[in-house]
Amino acid sequence: MIDTAGLVRPARPADAPGVVALRTVVHPYLVRGVESTRRMIAEPPPEEDWAAWVAEADGRVVGWVSAYRNSQTSEPDVGEIANLHVHPAHRGHGVGTALLEAALDHLRTLGARRVRTWAQPGSLPFARRHGFTPSRQARYSALDLRPAPPMPEPPPGVRLLPAAEVDPRRIHRVDAESSLDEPGDVPTDAMGYDIWHHEVWDNLGLDRDASTVAEVDGMLTAISLVIRDGDRMWSGFTGTVPGHRGRGLARLAKQAALHRAAESGVRIAYTSNDESNAPMLAVNARLGYRPVATQWSCLRELT
Structure with missing residues (x-):
């Protein structure tokens, strides 16, 4: 011991x-x-x-x-x-x-008063012993970027721009609006600009050239962010604002981001989704991601 x-x-x-x-x-x-x-x-x-x-x-x-x-x-x-x-x-x-x-x-x-953590399936007994109750399952997936996915052809009126060319306040707006109904134990409905700028825009791993936004008739509608470490990347967030969903914009933005990341040397991409997030799971499956792991969110009341 x-x-x-x-x-x-x-x-x-x-x-x-x-x-x-x-x-x-x-x-x-x-x-x-x-x-x-x-x-x-x-x-x-x-x-x-x-x-x-x-x-x-x-x-x-x-x-x-x-x-x-x-x-x-x-x-x-x-x-x-x-x-x-x-x-x-x-x-x-x-x-x-x-x-x-x-x-x-x-x-x-x-x-x-309420605490959330994450546990791999093998760690759930440990979590339960310490008062945590499993709540939601998340799927982790990987995509081999060799060869690089093709750059998608956007439909008329849609532009796919590197995040580096866009005002971060516009990207924050899309991130915040897209996150409002993201599945989870607590709502993500208070994402202020300052903390977003610190955690996302100023993240030293954020690849602003690979991260991609979709613009429809001049309005930013979807984003896919790339967090990079050498030849590995993480999809920080991919989402579309309500009112523009169902048009494939998230898939277009994510495929463009994956293409740009691969062209600059990324070899494998990772992402995660709540198991109830059927639309994004479908997007990832269409892009070729394969499941590699699962985790559970676990909740506990704290006194």
């Missing part, structure tokens, strides 16, 4: 390479590079009271967790515990419990 006393400590920017290496082992389908992770630790998002901890063993990062206030929902007092990672060789010794307790204690100080 490992003594976890002193094992868990607040994360430091210098931990970023170890955190990314750990994430590659535990969740190889998640994409966040070293510099992006370093910035996340050094400059946490405003309004969220974000904090993170690592577990060390023999000078190596073997565990990681972050916790914060969900500031993008109108539902009050919602806390999030994101991406609790423990290296497979260090499980079963209390590392995960120590990290979880650090995160829960932080959320208690913020006044959180």
